[in-house]
Amino acid sequence: MLVELGAVGYTYLPRSEAAAQALADVSLTVGSGEFIALIGPTGSGKSTLVQIMAGLVKPTSGRVKFEGNDIWLEKARLPERRRLVGLVFQEPEKQLFEMTVEDDVAFWPRNAGVSAEAVPEMTRAALEAVGLDYPSYRERSPFTLSGGEMRRVAIAGIVVMNPRVLILDESTVGLDARGRMDLAGRIRALNQKDTAIVMVSHDMDEVAESADRVIMLAQGGIVFDGPPREAFKQTDLLAGIDLELPQVARIAARLRRQGLLGGRLPLTLAEIESDILTAFGKVPE
Numbered sequence: 001m002l003v004e005l006g007a008v009g010y011t012y013l014p015r016s017e018a019a020a021q022a023l024a025d026v027s028l029t030v031g032s033g034e035f036i037a038l039i040g041p042t043g044s045g046k047s048t049l050v051q052i053m054a055g056l057v058k059p060t061s062g063r064v065k066f067e068g069n070d071i072w073l074e075k076a077r078l079p080e081r082r083r084l085v086g087l088v089f090q091e092p093e094k095q096l097f098e099m100t101v102e103d104d105v106a107f108w109p110r111n112a113g114v115s116a117e118a119v120p121e122m123t124r125a126a127l128e129a130v131g132l133d134y135p136s137y138r139e140r141s142p143f144t145l146s147g148g149e150m151r152r153v154a155i156a157g158i159v160v161m162n163p164r165v166l167i168l169d170e171s172t173v174g175l176d177a178r179g180r181m182d183l184a185g186r187i188r189a190l191n192q193k194d195t196a197i198v199m200v201s202h203d204m205d206e207v208a209e210s211a212d213r214v215i216m217l218a219q220g221g222i223v224f225d226g227p228p229r230e231a232f233k234q235t236d237l238l239a240g241i242d243l244e245l246p247q248v249a250r251i252a253a254r255l256r257r258q259g260l261l262g263g264r265l266p267l268t269l270a271e272i273e274s275d276i277l278t279a280f281g282k283v284p285e
Contacts, residue, residue, distance in 0.1 A: 001068070002164050002196055003030040003053055003085060008062035010048055022048040023220045026062070030165055035188070035197045037207040037228070040217035041241045046200045047090065049217065050167045053198065054087035067164075083112075086163035090170045092154035093147065101127070101145075102138040105156045112161075126160035127153075131186055148179045155183075165196040172206065184210060208232065208246040208267035216241070229265055248272045 010023040023045045030036060030053070038046050051057040052064060055071050055078060064071050066081045089095060098104035106123045114122065124134040130152040137145075142153050155171060168187065172180045180203075188210055191197045201207055207214060207228060214231035216224035218241045224231055232238070232249050245253070248266055252275070255261035261279055266272040 001029045001031055002066065004063075004065040004068075005029075005053065006063040006065075008049075008052060008059045008064065010045075010052060010057070011060045014060060021220055023052070023059070026220075026222055028215060028222065028225065030196050030198060032164070032196055033191065033194045034213060035191045035211050036199065036213045036215060037211035038198060038200045038215050038217065039202070039204070039207060039231075039243060041243070044217040044241070045220040046217055047169055050087060050169055050198065050200060053165075054085045054167055055082045056087065083108075083161050084163055085165040085167065086158035086161050087167040088155050088158050088169060088171050090173070092171055093142075093150035095154045095157065096142040096150060099141060100138065101132075101140050101142050101153050104142050104153060105160050107157065108161050122160050123156075126156040129159050129186060129190060130156045131182055132156065148175050148183075151175065152183065159190070163195065165198060166190060167198040167200075169200045170202065171199075172201070172203070180206070202243075204232075204244055204246040205248070208248065228267060232265060232267065 005026055005028050008023060008026045009021070012020045012022055026049060038050065040046055048057065052059050055064065055066070058072055066084050069081070071078055071081050096104055098107060102123055105126050106119050109119045109122050123138070127134050127137060132149065132152050137153075142150055145153065151171065155168075158166065172183055175183065184206055187197060187199070199207075199211065211228050214224065214226065214228050215222060216231065216237070223237060224234060232245050235245070238245065244250070246267055248268060248271070252261055252266050252272055255276075261275060263275060266275050
């Protein structure tokens with residue numbers, strides 16, 4: 001197992017009058033090649049949880065393991081283990097700091113002892129993985145790019161580490177529809193190469209399209225952990241934490257009420273198209 005959290009809790013400002021519990025008794029695992037969506041209302045503990053998963057924040061209680069090793073017992077190896085789990089923060093463009101795109105993306109390999117000959121190819125591969133052409137962008141200042149381009153450069157700066165787990169904390173927020181679709185497709189491509197993905201998102205359409213597992217948080221605890229189709233059957237639970245069904249599922253619900261559709265709960269456009277054609281006696285192509 002790549003990441004294991006056991007009975008993890010976290011309290012801000014412990015032993016003070018302002019103490020606030022963000023997480024309580026959270027246990028989960030992340031396996032190789034999984035695509036997990038982490039959902040829940042604002043304030044449910046999602047960002048705190050992913051920072052603990054990435055080894056950036058030490059939990060108040062419980063254990064965090066990377067590949068079977070408790071990361072907080074051998075602090076000398078913590079930087080090495082943090083490379084296994086790369087976290088792209090909310091507003092990742094704030095992570096940029098170098099004068100050129102190439103220098104920003106190459107920061108980790110240059111400081112990790114990677115040979116000078118290998119760094120340009122690693123940088124090229126990371127930029128192309130997020131949809132940026134290496135020759136066109138390498139000498140540009142990241143601070144002159146569009147918001148969407150800056151976000152891709154920031155993600156490339158994590159992808160270049162070849163993490164076993166890539167955590168994305170609302171990384172597509174603020175992008176236009178085309179940009180979201182393109183970036184989501186590239187993230188799925190990384191997942192297909194066996195990189196485990198943990199995606200924090202409020203976009204239920206994105207969750208339905210990409211994830212194979214949904215973990216729902218509420219008030220600092222896990223209230224659901226299972227497949228997306230089962231997650232979106234929990235209509236009362238979703239309503240209780242102010243989350244909507246994906247758009248396709250909402251359309252399917254209306255068709256069901258009119259007696260025009262039955263069977264499974266479709267989550268993607270391809271699924272509802274197939275179900276509608278089948279309902280009207282046509283064979284989907």
